[in-house]
Amino acid sequence: MTMDVCSLLLDEAPDAFVVQSPEGIVLHWSRSAESIFGYRAEEIVGRDLLDLIVPPGRAEEERDMRREALENGFAAVETLRRCKDGSLVFVSISAKTVRDGEGRPQYLIIGKQDVTQLKVMRDAKLVEARYGKLLESMPDGIVLVNASGCIVFANTQAEAMFGYEAGRLRGLPVEVLLPERLRGGHVAHRSGYFGQLRTRAMGMGLELFGLRQDGSEFPVEIGLSPLETEEGTLVTSAIRDITERKLIERALHEKNVELAQANAAKDRFLASMSHELRTPLNAIIGFTGTLLMKLPGPLNEVQEKQLRRVQSSGQHLLELINDLLDIAKIEAGKIELVVEPVDCRALVEDVVATLRPAAEGKGLAFAVEMLDEDLRLSTDRRAFSQILINLVQNAIKFTEQGSVTIRLARRIEGELALVEVSVHDTGPGIGEEDRQRLFAPFARITPRSGKFAEGTGLGLHLSQKLAAQMGGRITVDSASGDGSTFALLLPEG
Known part of the structure; x- marks a missing residue:
């Protein structure tokens, strides 16, 4: 069978097939491999898969599989591999060594079957059996995602929140719950999170949005925590719809802006009117004092009593205005201390x-x-x-x-x-x-x-x-x- 015929058979196979040199250099990259991983043949032929589709932390696993295949003729493993867009897929890998007439390794023929959905079913079965009742009792929406980014479980609260029928979220990429504009960045963020697992409390200051099935967006808070199982690590997302809280916060913000504007207007009014009022008041007090000194002429007892009342009231009003002006300056941050x-x-x-x-x-x-x-x-x-x-x-x-x-x-x-x-x-x-x-x-x-x-x-x-x-x-x-x-x-x- 010629190499062209072999290539045709490999290209038409439903699973991804890769032909590598014993050193790991890609010699052939099938069409199914292009479909699964997103790399075209011209992007990957002549390169080592370690540089492209092997996630960080799994390089030694890849080397061990090659070594076993070269030594024993065959090796198999189920693991994660990285696509061109940064997403992860579960694949079942089998590697077989082809030897020349003298028994020396000539090629590694590697088959890669996408088993992401099979992994979702296994994970879902485990979660429902072990944690289903507990997760259904939670007041928040709960979504569990495996390392490929696929949803393996969503409780009733989450399904209702996002507008999906029961069971319809299972197997979908978690990005379907995000607005389109956020999905690209989330794939890389998600893959990075699985590389460095940690608990993230709800309400960490991130502004997040969810997307309902009908296309409408709504603000959410999300808490993340890893869940270790014998099938691998899952990430638990607790999701809370905060639409009502955001409406209240917006209303309070608008009220605060109105109050700040009213307060600023009050300060401007006090500052301007205080100056306007002090000028005539000083004149009134000054002329009253002149009259009480009897410079223009003598006063009778009633006149003097009335003038003193005018003087006292004017001084009292001037004190009030001065106090108001000082308070306005302090509140406006314009008080200058020497x-x-x-x-x-x-x-x-x-x-x-x-x-x-x-x-x-x-x-x-x-x-x-x-x-x-x-x-x-x-x-x-x-x-x-x-x-x-x-x-x-x-x-x-x-x-x-x-x-x-x-x-x-x-x-x-x-x-x-x-x-x-x-x-x-x-x-x-x-x-x-x-x-x-x-x-x-x-x-x-x-x-x-x-x-x-x-x-x-x-x-x-x-x-x-x-x-x-x-x-x-x-x-x-x-x-x-x-x-x-x-x-x-x-x-x-």
Whole structure:
């Protein structure tokens, strides 16, 4: 029989046939081999199969089979081989040695039968017998895939999720469950996963999509885990349809965008309107002060009382606007702190000089205790002064009798050195309910008299925000009837 006739017979055989030299070089590659593995004859003749269709980690298996065939005349094995597109197929391989007249090996004739579907049936039978009831009881869709990438088991939840009738997924490549655009990359990813098996928890941050039989896509989460059996390793995929969650996340995202836009608009409004309002207010307060100084002429008692009410209301409104503007700047990240060395004692004495008349006007003792004489900070002087003035003003406002005391001390927390400026008063104290909302914007505590004291309800909120910007914080120690201590803590240095 001539070589041409032999080649014709090999080409027309339903199984793949390969003729190799004893060294493993391909001399003939049949049409069935082209069909199974995807390589044309001109791509593979003259090369070693180890370089093309033998998966990583199975090279020694291929060499052992060749060695056995050359030594014993015949060898057989069922194993995995890699196609041109990266996918894996199960093949039953038989190799026979052809010898020349002197008994020396001349050719290796190798038959390769694709047994992928037979392997699927064996795997499916094993899984159903051993794990079927357990997998059917799982709340998620469960799909088991063997090394060839074929589905060997899909529970009822998975079939319903992807829109397939019972049993119709078995034997199909797992890529049928993926959108077309993801399939090519998934083949290589799947083959790589079988080469390095590991558990991947559900929700690992990958954005994944499934494809129903009707062509519709839906978002999924997938967890992977290997399952060792006597038939080989299977990969278990737990699949969860997260369409509803994505809809909720999208709605929340849209709401968050709307809220962010509304918040930005609020900040722009506050910044612009605060400047617009401060100009006429400053004029009103200024002209009211001029009238009260009686420069234009004398005032009667009623006129002076009314002008003082105008002046007081204008100053109160200006304080509110200033607080709102500062809060808007902080929220927008536009607050600019000027860090410079600050003499704590000198700053406290300036605040005391400013507010002593208000304390003495209520008959309160007003004292300063310097527990550490030489305390210096590198911080924003204006923000430091603003916080301290606010804490002292509150202490004076809510204390009807007794004293207000400012204490300056050094405090150590772990390895951190802090400067503590505390303001203690003998006022009515603050109950638990009021303490919970003390630093919220527009929060105002209810005094024993039942009447709210004057104030914007923004002072402590703004002070806490400023303290955070300076790397510090404000603490409060108080109980109803026992007075209050507010302390500003800032890193020393």
